[in-house]
Ligand SMILES: Cc1ncc(C[n+]2csc(CCOP(=O)(O)OP(=O)(O)O)c2C)c(N)n1
Ligand code: SF4
């Protein structure tokens with residue numbers, strides 16, 4: 033359902049199509065930041081190929097006065113700098129929109145294909161060739177130059193751009209001048225040749241105060257520093273690498289002694305993901321806060337070890353930044369396709385605690401929470417982010433740190449406590465919450481125990497005795513029930529309807545919320561729930577039971593969240609209808625609205641028809 | 646088979662080490678291995694070495710993978726924490742544990758299957774990191790626990806118990822470790838306690854990765870005619886190159902074995918080991934020469950045993966990573982937490 037407000041001020045989408053490796057990222061970031069600095073909320077989405085140089089790449093900037101956080105699903109102006117993708121780029125423009133191309137070269141005939149789109153030509157390459165020297169500079173400046181054109185077209189204040197450049201190049205002021213020159217070239221050209229500004233224009237607001245623009249991986253890496261993590265083990269994989277890069281970058285600045293160069297952390301690039309998770313298990317067992325970050329293929333490799341951590345009850349924090357599967361899939365495209373494999377990671381009766389952040393702010397705050405839960409519950413905790421959250425630029429409230437935070441190390445017995453007890457039993461449930469006591473190596477011989485993935489009894493000894501084995505796994509089940517009370521509660525907005533609800537997870541949040549706002553504006557009464565942790569708290573089942581029809585919105589083909597809800601609650605399947613999106617692009621609000629409306633307008637349609645490719 | 650804690654009866658006449666502990670204090674649970682298994686002799690040698698080194702049990706960490714050999718970490722020093730991990734992946738668990746606390750001593754027990762097949766990748770990367778640990782391969786040429794399949798260390802021509810002949814070349818962990826730059830490489834035989842105990846003692850004092858490949862006959866699956874890891878074969882086909890005599894830093898007394906020159910080597914921690922050259926041409930500090938000699942002896946179907954290579958100037962894992970002296974797991978949270986004011990400063994860049 034195309035959505036176009038009559039008044040397009042501060043409400044439109046710019047999409048820029050370029051070639052990977054040509055350095056357009058800084059121009060796109062500059063534009064987005066300039067809008068943000070004008071006090072207008074923005075959303076940034078990067079669609080990049082799994083390639084270093086040469087394949088098409090796009091960046092989308094949504095200017096959204098209402099502060100939406102998702103894609104809208106439309107493109108109002110396409111900046112097409114990659115002739116190879118002109119045809120599909122033109123196709124994508126919403127009716128009534130614009131198409132800007134580099135007119136250094138003659139206009140290709142194919143640009144006449146749409147008479148409902150205004151085509152604008154600016155000779156970006158020529159302008160830069162005439163004004164700059166060197167092939168590299170010319171290419172880079174061509175990017176900055178289109179930012180200048182857009183500034184004129186959308187009425188973005190060049191002084192805001194200058195201020196941003198001055199901050200960016202504080203140490204190289206000559207770059208401010210050359211960049212500004214390129215901005216001005218584009219700006220002046222547009223002013224002279226086009227009808228500036230377009231109706232799609234930016235008008236200063238005051239709606240970004242207290243907000244920052246950050247991606248989820250940076251936020252999670254920073255969160256791990258604040259959580260007190262000291263051991264990071266990893267194997268490079270898109271899209272989790274930047275999470276580790278962020279952790280290392282912040283730790284290098286904040287945790288290294290400038291005098292000696294000694295670091296209060298260690299980052300180990302492992303030989304593979306089996307090793308990285310093994311290292312996390314070893315370090316956590318030995319009393320450090322340790323974590324790894326990976327994506328689907330890595331999570332698959334970690335399965336055996338995750339089971340070991342589950343059964344030996346070793347805290348293990350894993351960030352899984354999900355990408356499109358199966359197998360290598362589309363490594364730079366987003367999906368929520370590890371929900372099921374994370375929840376039941378490893379063989380045997382295993383169930384894993386999962387956290388589902390929805391945005392960078394939650395990535396930051398869920399980091400210390402993940403460590404607290406892993407240590408409190410003595411079990412793996414998997415934080416399931418995705419490419420959309422992890423690698424896109426999100427506007428979100430500036431994170432606040434509570435200085436009174438104390439890490440929850442859980443039931444760890446220290447030397448004095450060990451001295452007081454008669455005998456230490458590693459897997460014994462003293463408190464009836466299913467959580468045993470643990471000890472850290474090196475503290476006391478009295479606390480020594482032998483961690484093993486083979487059968488063990490509640491005292492920690494090897495066993496093949498049926499009853500003894502069952503005592504331990506039954507206690508693990510009790511611990512699972514305790515976990516359900518500890519993970520973050522689902523966020524619920526109820527009370528407007530007993531009929532309809534939208535239920536989602538993670539990055540489904542932003543599009544679902546926008547969809548609900550727009551549906552409500554159209555008079556549809558609908559409630560909302562976003563699950564944030566697994567095991568599900570009792571509020572999840574209650575909410576589902578309280579609504580006739582719950583639309584389960586998620587980004588995978590096989591309705592993995594719905595499967596989990598079916599398996600783990602008593603709710604009838606018929607109450608849960610899927611809206612599935614799995615083409616690798618971030619979910620747009622319009623898709624959710626279409627899914628809900630289709631069902632609302634046609635009650636008779638079976639759920640399967642709401643499932644689209 | 647069940648786990649039984651042995652009552653620790655104090656024998657007044659048992660000799661005590663400098664810590665006031667007897668050998669019994671370094672024992673573990675009862676072994677559940679086959680009677681006569683070479684692995685049990687290695688366990689006994691570890692107990693002896695720990696006692697002789699006056700190891701404080703609290704400070705020792707035992708790690709293993711999966712296999713008959715890997716089970717043995719439960720059979721020594723019950724006062725130490727142990728982690729019996731998954732098949733072939735002990736090195737990563739050891740790496741993480743070591744990363745968390747550099748002050749403890751780490752001893753890893755593995756098998757030839759555990760190390761040379763499923764775990765080969767982790768093994769060589771632990772060497773590459775020069776992880777400060779003792780790594781013992783209880784090498785029997787077979788997968789004991791899964792009932793006698795050939796392992797990657799089985800020699801060409803070895804016959805399995807049921808008659809199958811191995812025709813693939815073995816992977817020799819000793820040569821592998823040498824080519825990878827391991828800083829301490831030794832080979833011994835489970836039945837040679839006199840050689841094995843000082844080697845383990847020396848390995849425990851070595852700062853960096855110390856590999857001891859111990860030929861260890863599997864009496865059940867690899868102690869018959871046609872096996873090259875049998876007691877009979879091993880005793881007949883090994884030549885001792887260098888005898889490591891361990892000298893504790895406190896008591897500078899050693900028992901001297903054999904004749905010939907001796908090369909004292911000072912370990913990182915100040916203690917010394919004395920290398921007794923059985924063969925006067927052998928220099929364990931020369932990696933290339935060591936490899937050549939090992940190969941030459943192997944061509945003559947002999948395992949050169951003893952301390953085959955040592956270099957004491959290679960930076961170990963923590964030095965390479967510039968971690969502080971204080972173990973990472975003991976740094977107070979207040980030191981690790983940058984605080985809210987710093988957060989505001991960091992986030993200013995994202996405004
Ligand atoms: C992932 C996995 N695959 C297979 C096994 C089965 N398995 C157990 S022990 C073993 C071989 C052990 O051989 P080795 O390390 O030489 O030990 P030994 O029993 O000979 O001392 C195998 C294959 C396992 N435990 N885990
Ligand atoms: S099967 Fe072989 S290796 Fe295993 S315990 Fe028996 S003798 Fe030892």
Ligand SMILES: [Mg+2]
Pocket residue numbers: 712756757758783784785786787788789796
């Ligand atoms: Mg073996």
